[in-house]
Amino acid sequence: MTDAELPLPGVRRKRKPTVKAAPVPSATKPIASIWVDTGVFHLDRPFDYLVTEELSEAAQPGVRVKVRFAAREVDGLVIDRLDATDHDGDLTPIRRVVSSERILTAGVIALIDAVAEEYVGTRWDVARLAIPPRHASTEAEPSRPSVGHEIDRHAAVKHWGAYVAGEAFLARIEAGGGPQAVWHAAPGADWAAELAAAVAVTVDSGRGAVVCLPDATDVARLGAALDRSIGADAYATLLADAGPSARYSEYLRIARGSVKVAIGTRAAAFAPVHDLGLAAIWDDGADTYEEPRTPSPHAREVLRIRAQQAGAALLVGGFATSVEAEHWVTTGTAHPLRASRETIRARLTTRISGATEKDLERDPTARVTRVPREAYEAIRRGLERGPVLIHTPRRGYAPALACGTCRTPARCRTCHGPIRLSGSAEAPTCGWCGAVENPWRCIVCAGTTLRASVIGEARTAEELGRTFPQIPVIISSGTRRVTEIKHRPSIVVATPGAEPLVDGGYAAVVVLDTWLARAAGGLRADEEAVRRWSNAIGLAGAEAEAIIVGDPSDPALQALVRWDQPGFAHREAAARAEAHLPPSASVVTVTGDAGAVDEFLTVAAWPEAVEVYGPTQDGDEWCAVVRAPRSQRDALTTALREVMRVRSARKLDAVKVRVDPADL
Structure with missing residues (x-):
């Protein structure tokens, strides 16, 4: 290179532009x-x-x-x-x-698309609920193979002999059909074994199954039953608490086809099971099945859509029957699976003990007797044969106090919060700011004595321990949950959902404070109370007795005595139909800033027969309720999606839309 060809100092030579090769399309399906x-x-x-x-x-x-x-x-x-x-x-x-990794099957893709349409959400939001986060190192590991064993079909069918049409339901599944049924479990039934039997029949027919359960304890119980019916490692368990690696590993076992059965909490409804034959859910009224994240689908509805798309069987079961499930029976969408009256009477005797509403009007202190003599006698008889369950709705010692003279609720002098006791030797403290109120003085009558207006499980256990000093008392609640106990004389005081399991069931069950279980209010207060009571009584063993302390004329308690929770759900559904509420109608809530909600309601092109209420202020936000007949459900969601698209394109203030929320 000559001096004339050398580049001048500080001057960069121009590079020739890089010409990228045109992408070569795939030869097949590009x-x-x-x-x-x-x-x-x-x-x-x-x-x-x-x-x-x-x-x-x-x-x-x-x-x-x-x-x-x-x-x-x-x-x-x-x-x-x-x-x-x-x-x-x-x-x-x-x-x-x-x-x-093919983490989605064609069936799950169609399911995500349908759920997004049904609940007015985006496909990606629903996919985020369905697919666990990726764990790269887990993908490099081979999936654990299924270790199943030969299925005893006759033993599986035998589990369903106590239910009218139970064996016929399994026969339809075995033949490759897709029956839909609402299963009302008999008191004392080993529901996990019965559910595992239905799964076993499905697997024996060459198809897969998905089962959703309320929490990890129920998942573990069903897992133990599946170990006996289809074999250990013949199913995958999907739990958020398992951790990212373990959860993704189980998900890959399903997606790769290593197993045909998936069990877990609400996210398991989207499990990529191949050739689905059964979609089942236990205790579908539990609030854990409603997804808190947008678009908030309910696991029961997800499984319903999935079963319809796949032509699979649908089984909705529980000791109680949800209003939605009973609505399916009433409209002919699903068939009832129930035990005969003879079977129910042979398994359990239930009685109501307590004051009626008229008694309380004459004597308000009649409610103070939390454990009537009849209940104490049932406890004594039960302790002769095994453990006794005491079901109480509140945890703590004395979570609510009142003036011992005028019965005015005790409040904190600093923040006006509720005064409560955490133990017999503890001073009264505020439940909000923690201030110690010792001595305490009533702001109405200047009284200085306190009484417990609400008693928790700790105080209940203390009282029963003094009454039965030779009997061990076990406390189980959300903060200190006991999962299982031995079958020996003992008193178990438990809050809803924390009842320990016992082989052979409890010898007696006593349900306390039924009035308090329904005091929360709301559309589903009675339904939720019946569900919790039923789950407690359902743990009773053979020839056990149950005592419910409450108003003998209460229809909800009468339903428990007859073990007719479907009848109670039917009456609830009829009352809601008169008020044009779900499940006979579709209800949508629109929440956001006042201007955004008002604009949303104005722009929407509502179908005929739609009713709009509000907006009204709810805390820092405004909320409107849109109601339409069930027949207009598709037209309603189409109108909602169109408004959401327009508002999104114009970048207007966001609103939250929830379709058929569990409670209003």
Whole structure:
């Protein structure tokens, strides 16, 4: 190179522009339809991308990818591979395949799409509920193979002999059918064994099953039953508490087809089980089944949609019957599975002990007798044969106090919060600010004595311990839960949902403070109370007795005596139908700023027969209620989605839309 050819100091030589090679489309199905995490409602639809020959093998439906969208790299899920596209112009190629694991099946993709439509949400929001976060190191490990054993069909069918049409229901599943049933479990039934039997019959027919349960304790109980019926490791367990690695590992076992059965809490409803034959849910009235995150689908409804799409059987069971499940029976959507009256009478004797509402009007102190003599006698008889369960609705020692003279609720002088006792030797303290109120003085009558207006499980256990000094007393509540006890004479004081299990069941069950269990109010107060009482009484063993302390004329308690929770749910459904409330009607709540909610209601093109109430202020937000007949459900959700799309495109203030919330 001569001196004339050398570049001048400080002057950069121009580089020739790099010419990128045009992407080579895949020889087969070069188009990928992808759900993209756009973050906005009006772009909630699949987008077409080019699949290059390099990524063709990995970019299969159900895998995670990275794509270019709006000048940034975002996450995507491949939902289909196509031969052509209706997009004008060149398609952007997929940037990369994050993982070749097919985490979604075609059935789950269709389910996510339907749930998003039903609950007015985006596909990506629903997919986020369905798919656990990726754990890269877990994908490199092979899935644990299924270790099942030969299924005893006759033993499985025998479990359902106590139910009218129970064996016929299993026969339909075995034949490849998709019956839908609402199962009212008999008192004292080993529901886990019965549910495991239905799963076993489904697996024996060559199909898979998904089962949702309220919490980890119930999942563990069903898991133990499945170990006996289909074999250890023949199913996967999906629990959020298991941790990212363990949860994703179990999810991959299902997605890879290593197992045909998935059990878990509400997220298990989306488990990618291949060739689904049974979708089941136990205790569907539990509040843990309603997803708190947008768009808040209910696990029962997700399983209903999934069973219909897959042609699978649907089984909704519990000791109590939810209003929604009974509505399905009434409308002919599902068949009832119930034990005969003879079976129920042979298993359990239930009585009501307590003051009627008229008695309380004459003598308000009649409620002070929390444990009547009849209940004490039942406890004594039960202790001769085994453990006795005392069901009380509140935890703590004395969570609510009142003046011993005028009965005015005791309040804190500093913040006006409730005064409570945490133990017999403790000073009264405020439940809000923690201030010690010793001495305490009533602001109405200047009295200095306190009485417990509400008694918790700790005080109840203390009183029963003094009455039965030779008997061990076990306390189980949300903060100190006991999962299982031995079958020996003992008194178990438990709050709702924390009742320990015992082989052979309890010899007696006493339900206290029934008035307090319904004091919370709300649309589902009575239904929730009956559900909790039924779950406690359902733990009774053979030939046990149950005592319910409450008003003998109360229809809810009468339903427990007859073990007719479906009848109670039927009456609740009829009352709600008269008030045009779910499940006979569809109700939507729209929550947000006052201006945003008002604008939302004004812009919407509502179908006929829609009623709009509000908006009214609810704390810092405003809320409106939109109501429509059940027949207008699809038209209502279509109108809601259209408003959401328009508002999203115009970048207006966001509102939260909830379809058929569990409570208003």
